[in-house]
Amino acid sequence: MTTARRRVSLPRACVLGAALLLCACAPPFPAPGSPPPEATPISWDIQGILRQVGSFPHVEMVVTGLSEPFGQGDYYVTGSLRKEISALPLGRIKVRGRVSRREIALAGTSGGKRIRLEIDVAAYER
Amino acid sequence: MMKGSRHARNSGIARLSPGTRRFGLNAVLGLLCSVLFSVLLACGGGGGGGGTSGTVTIAGNAATAGAVLTYTDGVSKTVTTDASGNFSITVPSGWSGTLTPALTRFSFQPSERTFANVRRDLDAQDFTAHRDFWTDTLVSPSAWRSSTFRLAYQNSQCNVWVLPRDEAGISQDLLEHYGDYFLNHSWPDVTTYVHEPQEFFGEPGGRINILFFRMAESYAGYFWNIDFEKDEDLLIYDLHSNETNVFYLNIDAAVDPAHQAFATLFTEGTLTHEFQHMCNAHYFYFDSVGSTKTRWMDTWADEFCSTTMETVFAGQMDVYIPDYQSSPDFTTGASDFLQWQNNFTQYTSASMLGTYLLSQVEAAKRPHLFKTFLESTDSVGSDPDTYTSVEDLLAALQDPQVAWAPGGWKTLTDFNATDVRDDWALLLKNFCIGLTGTNSAYNTYVAANSSQTIAPACIPTTAASYALKPSGWFIGKTHVPDTASTSIASATTSTSGTTPAYVFVYNGTIPTDSDLNDTSAAIASVSTPVLADQIVARPAAKAEAARMGRSRAINRASGPRRETAAAPLFRPAAMPSVRAAIPGDGNHANGGDSTAGYNYCGYTERPE
Numbered sequence: 001m002t003t004a005r006r007r008v009s010l011p012r013a014c015v016l017g018a019a020l021l022l023c024a025c026a027p028p029f030p031a032p033g034s035p036p037p038e039a040t041p042i043s044w045d046i047q048g049i050l051r052q053v054g055s056f057p058h059v060e061m062v063v064t065g066l067s068e069p070f071g072q073g074d075y076y077v078t079g080s081l082r083k084e085i086s087a088l089p090l091g092r093i094k095v096r097g098r099v100s101r102r103e104i105a106l107a108g109t110s111g112g113k114r115i116r117l118e119i120d121v122a123a124y125e126r
Numbered sequence: 127m128m129k130g131s132r133h134a135r136n137s138g139i140a141r142l143s144p145g146t147r148r149f150g151l152n153a154v155l156g157l158l159c160s161v162l163f164s165v166l167l168a169c170g171g172g173g174g175g176g177g178t179s180g181t182v183t184i185a186g187n188a189a190t191a192g193a194v195l196t197y198t199d200g201v202s203k204t205v206t207t208d209a210s211g212n213f214s215i216t217v218p219s220g221w222s223g224t225l226t227p228a229l230t231r232f233s234f235q236p237s238e239r240t241f242a243n244v245r246r247d248l249d250a251q252d253f254t255a256h257r258d259f260w261t262d263t264l265v266s267p268s269a270w271r272s273s274t275f276r277l278a279y280q281n282s283q284c285n286v287w288v289l290p291r292d293e294a295g296i297s298q299d300l301l302e303h304y305g306d307y308f309l310n311h312s313w314p315d316v317t318t319y320v321h322e323p324q325e326f327f328g329e330p331g332g333r334i335n336i337l338f339f340r341m342a343e344s345y346a347g348y349f350w351n352i353d354f355e356k357d358e359d360l361l362i363y364d365l366h367s368n369e370t371n372v373f374y375l376n377i378d379a380a381v382d383p384a385h386q387a388f389a390t391l392f393t394e395g396t397l398t399h400e401f402q403h404m405c406n407a408h409y410f411y412f413d414s415v416g417s418t419k420t421r422w423m424d425t426w427a428d429e430f431c432s433t434t435m436e437t438v439f440a441g442q443m444d445v446y447i448p449d450y451q452s453s454p455d456f457t458t459g460a461s462d463f464l465q466w467q468n469n470f471t472q473y474t475s476a477s478m479l480g481t482y483l484l485s486q487v488e489a490a491k492r493p494h495l496f497k498t499f500l501e502s503t504d505s506v507g508s509d510p511d512t513y514t515s516v517e518d519l520l521a522a523l524q525d526p527q528v529a530w531a532p533g534g535w536k537t538l539t540d541f542n543a544t545d546v547r548d549d550w551a552l553l554l555k556n557f558c559i560g561l562t563g564t565n566s567a568y569n570t571y572v573a574a575n576s577s578q579t580i581a582p583a584c585i586p587t588t589a590a591s592y593a594l595k596p597s598g599w600f601i602g603k604t605h606v607p608d609t610a611s612t613s614i615a616s617a618t619t620s621t622s623g624t625t626p627a628y629v630f631v632y633n634g635t636i637p638t639d640s641d642l643n644d645t646s647a648a649i650a651s652v653s654t655p656v657l658a659d660q661i662v663a664r665p666a667a668k669a670e671a672a673r674m675g676r677s678r679a680i681n682r683a684s685g686p687r688r689e690t691a692a693a694p695l696f697r698p699a700a701m702p703s704v705r706a707a708i709p710g711d712g713n714h715a716n717g718g719d720s721t722a723g724y725n726y727c728g729y730t731e732r733p734e
Contacts (some may be wrong), residue, residue, distance in 0.1 A: 054351065064514075074421050106412070107355060
């Protein structure tokens with residue numbers, strides 16, 4: 001089975017990297033790999049893929065981020081623009097907003113936690 | 127498994143009152159020897175015989191296995207109910223005391239039973255089991271409430287709960303039927319084909335909780351993954367978790383006195399459908415911990431798995447194929463299920479695509495299809511121009527454990543947008559050919575798994591016919607030299623000197639943009655005769671054109687966007703100019719044939 005597939009072509013990765021550099025006017029960022037404390041949102045631009053997750057009717061919109069601050073992962077869309085974004089076609093998107101990271105304990109005996117990244121979207125661009 | 131005990135319990139309850147009264151008369155006799163006790167019984171003394179050696183037996187049912195009943199017989203003692211919920215204690219004749227059931231998270235009615243000077247055997251000393259659950263009735267805006275449910279039925283794999291307020295709407299026999307269906311079908315089918323949960327919590331015995339109550343009428347049921355999370359951590363979202371394996375069914379969908387056979391069939395499908403969602407979520411919550419997975423299945427993919435499971439195993443072809451054959455929605459493009467809108471048409475399309483794929487897979491390899499699909503959802507690349515969930519399905523189909531390999535199939539190795547696009551187009555093309563009856567394997571499969579047939583009803587014979595409207599199978603974004611091109615080979619990942627475009631692959635005719643915007647008249651039909659192996663679909667009336675317009679807004683990414691004060695940094699995307707005038711109008715010489723080439727392809731200009 002394919003695991004940890006690599007789908008990144010170098011030229012495209014370079015383009016994305018350049019785009020990130022252009023976005024570096026955002027407020028101070030934590031270093032990659034050192035996320036901010038829980039419930040301490042920071043402003044950030046996230047470039048990624050707008051997706052639907054969850055089974056109906058409890059579907060949520062996520063932006064699967066291709067960039068920092070928390071690395072690749074699903075950022076749940078929150079805030080007043082959530083409904084508007086829910087109506088957008090799926091696919092590439094860039095969002096700006098306040099990002100936060102929460103840990104939600106799992107029920108059961110596993111003792112695991114689910115990391116839920118959220119972005120309260122203030123603006124977006126397709 | 128509780129069925130027999132329930133009947134015994136009911137008949138026992140019917141005998142309870144007279145027996146109690148007789149017991150009261152006998153109580154004044156004080157301590158009796160065993161001989162005298164037997165004489166009393168011979169004289170019609172009651173619901174039970176006396177015990178031997180000066181003991182009596184008290185028996186009953188506590189509705190659930192594993193309940194612990196506490197009583198005092200010199201010292202504190204306990205007895206645990208068996209797999210059928212039955213219990214029995216033996217105490218000295220003349221015993222007085224209290225019997226109290228308990229089980230984590232459960233409550234019982236009555237909360238205890240008190241006995242005084244028991245001198246004969248007693249049966250039917252029953253309890254009913256209850257438990258509080260958070261439910262969402264799905265009535266807007268939010269209808270959260272905590273309600274006490276009654277345990278109506280239990281077997282080795284599930285608890286069937288019913289809300290007392292609503293239970294008059296559903297019979298005990300039906301609740302037991304659904305519980306048995308889950309035990310004998312949903313559980314083995316889903317755990318074999320998708321994923322078997324390994325984490326059981328919040329429920330003694332590891333059973334799955336199935337709740338029946340009334341919810342908004344448009345819903346048959348739901349599963350919600352937040353039940354896998356700690357309730358206290360959800361308070362900030364104003365949500366609640368039951369912290370157990372649970373899904374929810376609508377009584378009103380499960381019961382239809384005028385058409386109960388259909389309602390039963392449909393609800394059996396819902397049981398399998400929601401359980402698939404639960405097992406699917408289980409995999410991501412509990413079984414991929416520590417892996418490289420960074421994302422969940424897309425909604426369409428999750429629904430695809432559920433609809434296919436219910437269709438294959440719960441006879442839902444008999445639900446979906448008639449809808450496919452009769453619903454005008456299939457002319458509207460609503461069959462684009464990649465963006466889930468909860469249209470019934472989407473469920474139909476997804477179930478038929480899934481069953482088609484299974485029909486093409488060697489029987490011994492079929493159990494691997496969904497498992498492999500699940501396992502493929504492990505990461506996301508950095509290329510936002512392709513649906514990663516589509517890549518996942520294609521990867522699953524090409525996995526050696528599945529190995530569905532139609533002619534022309536490319537092996538996905540680097541997951542570039544071109545290969546994904548082309549293989550998805552090929553997949554859809556073969557699917558549509560299957561639906562038109564030219565793929566005998568699918569027809570055979572349908573015939574073997576339902577009372578339905580595909581071929582006769584779905585072969586288009588005239589220009590007014592249609593078979594399926596997968597128009598708007600939105601794939602992703604690309605660049606093309608010219609958006610007027612209808613060649614799928616024009617798509618490129620190169621950004622140099624090319625025009626950014628959305629790409630769609632579909633079968634059949636797409637109306638022109640002016641057609642779509644003109645709802646005052648029917649869209650003209652094409653005059654070209656349609657051959658049996660073609661896929662043709664077109665809106666034929668005003669209403670359908672209007673629906674097509676909505677679908678276009680979804681599928682073609684062409685909806686206008688407003689610049690807002692909150693978005694000062696971003697310009698709104700411009701309305702793309704539609705360049706999807708595809709020549710051919712259903713003429714299979716244009717690529718819609720069954721032997722060569724791709725299905726139709728269109729490009730729409732998009733902002734970079």
